[in-house]
Amino acid sequence: MSTPIYATTRSNPFSFDDRNRNLPVPALVEAALARGEAILTREGALRAVTGKYTGRSPKDKFLVNEPSVRDKIDWGPVNQPMDPEVFDRLYRRVTEYMEKRQPYIFDGYAGADPAHRLPIRVINELAWHNLFIRQLLIRPTQRELAEHRPELTLIVAPGFKADPARDGTRSETFIAISLERGLILIGGTYYAGEMKKSIFSVMNYLLPEQGVLPMHCSANVGEDGDVALFFGLSGTGKTTLSADPERRLIGDDEHGWSGRGIFNIEGGCYAKCIGLSREKEPQIWEAIRFGSVLENVMLDDQRTPLYDRKDITENTRAAYPVDYIPSSVVPGIAGHPKVILFLTADASGVLPPVSRLTPEQAMYHFLSGYTSKLAGTERGIVEPEATFSACFGAPFLPRPPLVYAEMLGEKIAEHDVRVYLVNTGWSGGPYGVGKRVKLEYTRAMVRAAIKGDLEKVPMRPDPVFRVAVPESCPGVPQEILWPKNTWKDPEQFDRQARELARRFQENFAKFKDIPSRIRDAGPKAE
Known part of the structure; x- marks a missing residue:
């Protein structure tokens, strides 16, 4: 018919x-x-291969x-x-x-x-x-x-x-x-992700006219109703860090912030699963079952997913309903956030793994949106590549970045939100020399930021990036909090830090009519 x-x-x-x-x-x-079109894995998920295009x-x-x-x-x-x-x-x-x-x-x-x-x-x-x-x-x-x-x-x-x-x-x-x-x-x-992101682009156009800030972030909430937002581009850890057994997941990627609070734009999650393990990410691991979709994941002869393999692409993905995560918030609605975390995967290895931002620094780093594009997230990306993506989501923003940044600044001030910069990237050297910050350490820093534990310890300003770095953090070795301590060559670290600061300045120069208090809150290359 x-x-x-x-x-x-x-x-x-x-x-x-x-x-x-x-x-x-x-x-x-x-x-x-x-x-x-696809085959079933041993756990019952549907596995599809997307051919020549494995990213956006x-x-x-x-x-x-x-x-x-x-x-x-x-x-x-x-x-x-x-x-x-x-x-x-x-x-x-x-x-x-x-x-x-x-x-x-x-x-x-x-x-x-x-x-x-x-x-x-x-x-x-x-x-x-x-x-x-x-x-x-x-x-x-x-x-x-x-x-x-x-x-x-x-x-x-x-x-x-x-x-x-x-x-x-x-x-x-x-x-x-x-x-x-x-x-x-x-x-x-x-590549199925094109559907998801095109819808997000439309919402990014429509919501500001309703007085709602659309955000490329994940969100979770604690038992006391304390909401945390995790901003970041693909591969920085939004999905992994927000899927915390100690907190309830609101959503893993796209949210709106209205006058009433936070709401999830989606009803599911789209997680990178390269290197996925039951030990490190148990909630995501258990969510990949019948009804879930795996993209470009290698399987063995028994159709068991081989998450460490990247034969097809490093951008292997899992899609599943948000209620596959235990204790998720359905419908995905909660109050105003208490803490915002900007996630960056710094491939140069010089940003502190966690630091507190002033309101002016928060606006600067939101407009900058610094991270490293990770392999496979877009066609042609084969290793980490430094990039600046305004509002941590420039590919999906139809309107000028200042529209979204001004809305965020107003909401941070109205609700007295604490903002942190979290580097989930490299430590001990740049990509190829150093190693990514251990997930267990990043989780500990995030939890300390959300609980307010970092507000109770002394902080010192980073001499180049000028963010406030805590001198200690529960569950984290003190020496890694200052990345220079992890490099073998301190002079090389200084050169690399100044180079990254210069790149921040060059990128920020494209923004016009920015108040000097925000422009001057960024890194200094001298």
Whole structure:
């Protein structure tokens, strides 16, 4: 039976066989197996391989240059414009392709707070993609499903390869977002993370107009209702550090901060699982079971996942519902945060593993968004590469970074939030010489920051980065708190630290009309 289904309330319908609409998990698993899209692991998770693209394709992402949004977008290499006529032609080609298939449809929501949630429809060529997005978005009740009217639709056709000369794309891959029409087209890539991040990009556009700060962060809450936020790019430890057995998980990657508090934008988690072990990350380990999706993970002859292997990519991933984590908060709503942690994976090995920031330093480091892109998170990244990503999420920000930074600064001041910079990267030398800070030490520092233990110990300013470094921390060797102590050559450390400070300054120079109190809060290379 072919039924006309509107992509959204603002765009044209196309017809498809609707038998595969809002299927339960077992039916999607059966379909993926029957179609040869994936296989089952020993623990029951569905394992898929994404082919040549094992990470996001940021250079193939476009925003449609439409009158209603044109003056609000931060156009440039992140938000590349696409003409509406080009988008329309691509839309017709993609829908013609999908009408010849039997796509899988999921209706759900982004935003756990009903006051700010977005109804979404996802139309997938593949069953395993539909299972992935079903587990990542917020799943409606039967009553909500009967009333569901999509305001955003994704049409995901990985088998459709664009012709750049004909379709106006850069390559065979495309992620094209029409904010005016509430429509996203994705094709030419099997990497499921493109769906998740394109939805986040739309929420980053919509929420500020509702007075809500969208954030690329994980969040958890303690028994006393004390909320902590963990900002950081992929690979810095958001998912790992927020999945703490001593606290309840709100969400692992995307949140909104409204006048009432924090809410999860998603209903699932998307964890990097390279090097995953039961001992270090027991909650994530136990969450990978029937209903979960593994991407690009090697298996042995018994179909046991080999998490230490990176034959396909280092960016191996696991997707699962947030309620697979014991004691998770469902729905993902909590109060205002008490502590914010900016996570960075410093590949140069010179940033302190934990330090306290003043409000001005918090604004500086939020706008800077320094970290190292880790291997596999984007196409072409094969080893850690220093980068500055405004607001710890520049690839997903349609609006200028100052829009989000000013909102964060206001909320930090209003709620008297403590802010820390946590380096989950290298110690004892740069990448290739030193080693990553042990997870057990990072966990101890994070817990001390959240509990307020670091407020009880003396702190000294770092001479280059000028952040306040604690002289001690429970459960952490004192010598690693000052990274210079871990280097064999102190003079080489000083040179490396000054070089990183110089890079901070060069990056920050692009921000105009910044108050001097914030601009002067950064590192000093002299």
